[in-house]
Amino acid sequence: MIGWAVILVVAAAVCLLNVVGFTQHGRGRLGEQLIYEGSSWLSIALLAWLPWTILRATRGGPWWAQGLSHLGAALVFSAAHVGLFILFRLVLFAAVSQPYDPWATLGAFPFEAGKDVIAYGLCVGAYLFAGLLAAPRPAADDAPAALFDIRDGSRLVRVELADVLAISAAGNYVEFHLRDGRRPLMRSALSALEQELGPAGFVRTHRSWLVNAAAVTGLVPEGSGDFQIELGEGAAPLSRRYPDALSRLGGRGRR
Structure with missing residues (x-):
């Protein structure tokens, strides 16, 4: 619809410019030129579906097949x-009792055909441009998932960060608590992962725990200012010594 509207507006502008140019140069009266250009505009309006149909029918095909299809359609157009x-x-000329010689127009068909091939190409361009405008922008949900590589011994486990519920310290290792229940280990300091994954939404909630804030489903007070963080079917501690974490995870009003 946008492409069709663009075609009609542009064609109308060209026709009006022709009317003004022809009348100013003495190549016909205003009413006569309005009939000439108006009939051309109306014909284009009725035929604008053809380039759109060919575009849709040949989409995804080889370039040469698309080119031949459009060339044939341009001649039909x-x-x-x-x-x-x-x-x-x-x-229209009969309605205003003026003579009109259609054979003169037919004699100039090669000239008209050249202009129409260009007009057909402009119609195709208008539809392609309108398609770009109407194309949906990728939503945030369509963005590629952030991935993280867990080196579990000699094995590499690649996971989406959204599937990492929490990370806990385990001596010289850290244990990843994954959404599917797996618990791979990686030799690393928890503080190093805090620096690396902090920008991705992982919050230090305990000296031995990092929690994915997006995976938190609830906070349960345990007394003395401590909380238990609910992570679906799992859980992690939230120490009162980390008040910033409590604020980032929703405060005391979250359940």
Whole structure:
């Protein structure tokens, strides 16, 4: 619909410019030129579906097949355009009792065909441009998932960060608590992972725990300012010594 509207507006502007140019240079009276250009505009409006149809029918095909299809369609477009505006002019000039010679127009068909091929190409361009405008922008949910590589011994486990519920210290190792229940280990300091994963939403809630804030489903007070963090079917501690973590995870009002 946007492409069709663009075609009509641009074609109307071109026709009006032709009317002004022809009348100023003495190549016809205003009413006569309005019939000439108006009949051409109306014909284009009625035929604008053709380039859109060919675009849809050939989408995804080889470039040469698309080119041949559009070339054939452009010739059909031109013949139909000339035939329609001749018919409209016959009717309109007869209505105002003015003579009109359709054979003169047919004699100039090669010239008209050249203009129509260009007009057809512009119609295709208008539809392609409108398609770019109407194309949905990728939503945040369509963005590639953030991945993290866990080196579990000699094995590498690649996971989405969204599937890491929490990370806990285990001596010289850290244990990843994954959404599917797996618990891979990696030799690392928890503080190093805090620096690396902090920008991705992981919060230090205890000297031995990092929690994925996006995975938190609830906070349960345990007295003395400590909380238990609910992570679906799992859980992690929230120490009162980490008040910033409590604020980031929703404060005391979260359950």
